[in-house]
Amino acid sequence: MIDGRDHDALDPVPGAHAGARRRRFRNVPLRIVLPNLITLLALCLGLTAIRYATEGSFEKAVFAIVAAAVFDGVDGRLARALKGTTRFGAELDSLADFVDFGVAPALTLYFWNMHEIKSFGWFAAMVFAIACALRLARFNVGLDDPDKPAWASNFFTGMPAPAGAIVALLPLYLHLSVLGWSFERWAVGIEIVYLLGVAGLMASAIPHYSGKSIGRVPREQVIPVLFAIAVFVLLLVTFPTELLAALVVVFLGLIPFSIRSHRAHLRRDAERLKPAAVPTAAAGGDA
Template identity: 65%
Template sequence: MNEPLSGNFDKASARGLRARRFRGVPLRLLIPNLVTLLALCLGLTAIRFAFEDQIEWAVIAIAVAAVLDGLDGRIARALKGTSRFGAELDSLADFVDFGVAPAIVLYVFGLHEMKSLGWFAALIFAIACALRLARFNVMIEDHDQPAWRGYFFVGMPAPAGAVTGLLPIFLHLSLFNVPNVHAAAPFEIAYVLGIAFLMASRIPHFSGKSIGRVPREYVAVVLFGLAAAVLLLANFPMEMLVALSLVYLASIPFSIRRFRQMQRANAESASP
């Protein structure tokens, strides 16, 4: 007597399972992932440009990928389209865009002059980026962190590491026209290893995510500054990338100082 009921129940369960399996995905979840995939395509294209000896286009592709990486998370939060899938995809794309692609571009540009030692520096750079991303993924699941730590990254962020790591190339391609010669390769290796150390270390860096709303009285000034920056970047891309890299590197001591100040203030407020 119970067999027909059981059969009907199984069919209903199967239909419900198929309905859940083929349920539509909201567009707001797809848009941030499409931006991430576009950044991934740019990172892979940078590798192609490096093999074709188009170094300038390679570094531009990585720089644009860094901009898109900063946008996809903000777009996801604005559209309420954050997801675990998107976070994993973003992390994998970041490793290619800011670990593998810059390492290959740097090796093709000048590190190859030092043969195996140059390849070693490129490998260390990519490994440091992977370790930085893995640590970031673990830390975002730690909900016990105090709120003030949100103003800082632990270690240099992967996009910043990729852009600042390409500084020797910016200098060569800019109006400064720093020559790419064999004698400079050891200094380039030391610089790349230094950036790798900053990514893998626990040195605090200012977080751009902490930037909030712009006060109304400063909106015009900010818009003017952004427009000027975009125009300068369009007309003098390498020179602007040199300036941005140097400014970012110069901000590290200030971020360390500010982090220690906030750490002491938090400890004093927590003590009885």
């Protein structure tokens, strides 16, 4: 009461503030919290990778970035499965992705050997991080596009940020593998050109397979799929950097096929929208 008057009487909409307070402090379902928690764990892995890189533990830095990529793939699928997708979660995911797949790989490569060509190495690291930021911003804008055809979900526009991070670390995989390739000073220039090329793929409009079309496994294929997954896990544990290098080569080899498939979809859409030909009157016939 103020001077004998009710508080709600002073409000043009009685009870509006009380309703807003109730909405502000209502409980958040666990299905919304869990995906964001996984995103934060991925962010911690990206920051830890930067720490390992500064300490010279580049193998640990690589594994931290790869683990962050796995977590990044899990959080989105978990959010969709639990129907816990939110705008807050999407923004948090983008911020974490920039650190995990833009800053962490660039700094890891720079501290590894690109610092030997200081200006060019730092330039390449910055370009890669900028390309990652632009890629993520374009992805966020694309989420609000209602006019995309259904088949467009099978493709990413430009190389995805997690894939860009995994692909960019290929020289480091080769160095840590059984091949033990040592990148001399002259080879660092090739590595810088390679990193700039990956950055260009991320910022480009080149379509890449999204993998979202992979759905349920046919019943007769369950055993082969389980066997393939088991072999993959064993190889990842036994020969991690060698397997990562092979996956990068396969992924890059799929780009021409994704471009061709994307163009085929565009051609089919163009033919579907093409107006039907109007039949002409027979020669000598009445108009």
